[in-house]
Amino acid sequence: MQASFRKNDLPLVRRLEAVSFRAWPAASVVYDGSWQVRLTGGHPSKRLNCIVPLDPSDHRDMAMRLEKARKRFAAYGRPLLVRETPLAPGVLIDHLRSEGWKPFETVDVLTVDLAALELPDTLDYLPSHDVGRFIDASLAVEGDDAGPKPAIAEILSAIKPPSGFFMKEDPAGGAIAVALCVHDNDLAGILSFAVAQARRRGGVGTEILSSALRWARISGARSAWLQVVSTNEAALALYRKFGFRKAYEYHYWRQEG
Template sequence: MHSSAVNLPLVRRLEAVSFRAWPASSVIYDGSWQIRLTGSHPSKRINCVVPLDPSDYGNCDVRLEKARRRFEDFGRPLIIRETTLMPPELRAHLYDNGWTVFEEVKVMTADLVNAELPETMAHLPTHDIGRFVEASLKVGNEDLSLRSPIAEIVSSIKPNLGLFIKEEVEGDPHATVICVQDNDLAGVLSLEVASAARRMGVGSEILTSALRWARISGAKTAWLQVVSTNVPALALYEKFGFEEAYTYRYWGKDNS
């Protein structure tokens, strides 16, 4: 991950909006390291340490051990999320001490102002969080025990929120997506398409509605995060003009 070609102010801005778009229940700082923990939900984005200053590396042994104990209290393995803001010395330290990268994620952005989106919206957002959570669990074939934790996370999102469900018949959802409009930026999160409805244009349809809503709401740029090995999702997003802004990686030790 070479920071020379990366727009660091943009990285900082996208990191800040992504923290607001998918909030952790506990956030504390150790220097400029953000320590994000959520006891009720295992999502890596809300259970990781994110170093946010390339020069803040001192006492990393002690700080990592302190963070490990804190994660242990939450019943979580310690995960470090490496963006281009992480000190290179910390990356070297992790590598030298047996940590490994176990996932890479692309952060992508698209211009909404000039995007070719239809004037009409096929789907309007719902404000019924309970109904949306039920639909997304069903579409993603997820464990129903996550109902309450996901509802809690979605309820705690502060910026303007659009929850989209694509269904022909109520109670039989084909796709769901969350769109978080934060001033001129709009985040696309948790786009899910039911396995039986894939390759039928459903993902494009619901993403179009979310982006159209975001643009009407005042967003000029859309952003999203996608695992770099998710080829079908990358193909869909590239079709909408999304391009890579930067990548980040998750590091784990004895737990990945």
């Protein structure tokens, strides 16, 4: 699970994509052939509002299908985005480029073998199952307003696999770090991991991540995965310290002009 992506690792990509869809579910999911069309009216997250082609050979009627999707996205007030993983047809990507589309963000998908990790024998932070408390903590850590709170609650409540909400709170200053761990069979996903700006580089992130991974391992997960924007060097440095390695990357595309 830790090797860099190779063309014959498409089954690994399919599996990680499948668990990521379950870990962060969109409000509306429809399929056009093997293209997954994900939309969430209440939340602007790119992962929740994009087309994800899932078969390298499925590129028939591309222009027509893209236009159909564009109208569907417009009905939600969303711009049309395509998420290119190694499962996306090369012919489709060439078509996007020829039509003036451009990639604008790259995300690395990282994995680690949990059995090989040195983790604390005990959990410094026990997982909570209080959705509302976790959302409040996440918004406080990120410095966001409460506007998207109902949409986030809907997303978190829709997660089917067992989940643990990890939070570190300062009695004086409130929440300072959060992480969501979703345990899906032998895989565990780390999502919504954040540390308050003023408390970074002080070991808090290491504490929360260690507890989440320890919980995942004792719950039966053998590998963990996460997704991180490729330019986030601080987060990447922390994940490398834990042994996470890149499995593959994906790119978001949008049409310019």
